[in-house]
Amino acid sequence: MNNQEVARILNALADGLEVQGENLYKVLAYRKAATSVHDLGRDINDVARAGELRTIQGVGEAIAQKLESLLATGSFDLWDRVQREVPAGVLEILHIPDVGPRRAKLLWEHGVTSPAELAEAARQGKLRALPGMGEKIEARILANIELVARRPDRIPLGVALPLAEELLDVLRHVKGVRRVEAGGSLRRRQATIGDIDLLVASADAAPVMDAFVAFPQVAAVIARGPTKCAVQLHNGRQVDLRVLPPAQWGTLLQYFTGSKEHGIHLREFALSKGLSLSDNSFKVVKTGREIFVAEEEDVYARLGLPWIPPELREDRGEIEAAQAGELPDLVELHDLKGDLQMHTVFSDGKATVAEMADGAVRRKLKYIAITDHSQSLGVAGGMSPERLAEQRVEIEAVNARLGAKLRVLAGVEVEILKDGTLDYPDELLAGLDLVIASLHTGLRQPREQVTRRMVSAIRNLHVDIIAHPTGRLLPDRDPADLDMDAVLTAAAETGTIMEINADWHRLDLDDVYVRRAIELGVRLEISTDAHRADGIGDLGYGVSMARRGWATAEAIVNTLPLSRFLKSMKGGRHAQRVIL
């Protein structure tokens, strides 16, 4: 059982207990433990074997015992009981908007135990008769059942960010508006986004709200008050808007950037200093005096903390690090000097070597690697050794033309075959400037097998980089079932570089593995995997993922100048070779 499955069970248990009316703090404890396990970065089975379950945040004696049973036998007593007592469909109902634990319980008591039964009851007008419910709730619930069925859970960052920018651009120009920003998971640059949160500073909220609900993308207004407004777009996505006067911008932005866990922790920390923190202001608990804060930096400063970058705000130790003055100096986009994975018309790219190189110059990069696919990947136009040799001639011509402006490395993205060998012979790989290896097939192999393939590629002296290590695709394709600690440990031992793939469909490694890789001493790089020249512009998504994993510039090898990067490569393979 992997971390995600364990987290899913803990969350389902929390749902079940909540519907049963169990103590809310107990429910909260299970959810917190679920989040910790989900974001652990280590295999929970390894942690259990090492007897270190109690070191996980939010896991105490009781939950540790339950986890031990869960990992050993596949279940534990309380989970068995809750599954027996609460129908699975009731938990599904709980995930429909406007249905919380109280209503789910109420519906269950009236014989409604699945979304289908709930929809039927709503259509027959039976819900309005229940206490605390009426026609409006009934209609909303019916609409929400359909919404949940047709809308994907979350959308990729690369879809949500441009959409949010488009909306913000309009709001920015409304009269009286001083500042606009996207908050929530978008500002924290999570790989996928649920709802979009927009924040505005303006003395007058009404015109902002008017402009907001008038967007052509808006299908329905869910809620509208004096400071807060929520709408649903035609694509099913919810967008929340909050407007406060500029004097309160600091607390507003801090509050709605989240994460929820970071916010709760920070507000607890504030209370320990005698301050109650909300989106509106600080309040001095003793006197009730209210303090407005216009800048987010000053929210943290008033608590004696340095400003914490949004990407770190997941309650994964950043508040403690801030207290200790040990926040990492995170890598930034302008630190990157090269892009080490991209494709051209020699395989499945849309641009020539020259076009990609010119694109890189426009982005102010100093070096790139052309890394088209190897022969066996037929669907992506994999290259024969002869084609590879032809490409090399073209690369040299571009290098001659660009001179000191840009250095183009001749590389390849070589397939790791089903038996763990590589798609080109070692002699051929030895002649290239850079070798990236990756998995595109057999991603669903059993854990041991796929891990063994990956580790054997890592142990090949000619493999410099492993690209998109887990093979996940957002939002739908799960990562391969790799033993990532084994993979990362092998990478650390051999000096093999792990890629942070900046394509927003991938963002792989993700933040959790980036952080684990750094802990284990693995060298990392950020590349776009671009298939057209403007794809190089996506480097920023990879930087965001690296920052979420607490990466400094020192942790990322393509922040190095080319000569130092080449010298640092595996086994000193370039030390004996003249390349510049």
Next chain:
DNA sequence: GCCGTTTTCGGCCCGACTGTTTTCAGTCG
């Protein structure tokens, strides 16, 4: 159920909005 530069027991973040209500419960983020 967790946890401790207020606490090993008694706390556990904070507020907006809606709908069904004559003062508040439920949901959400």
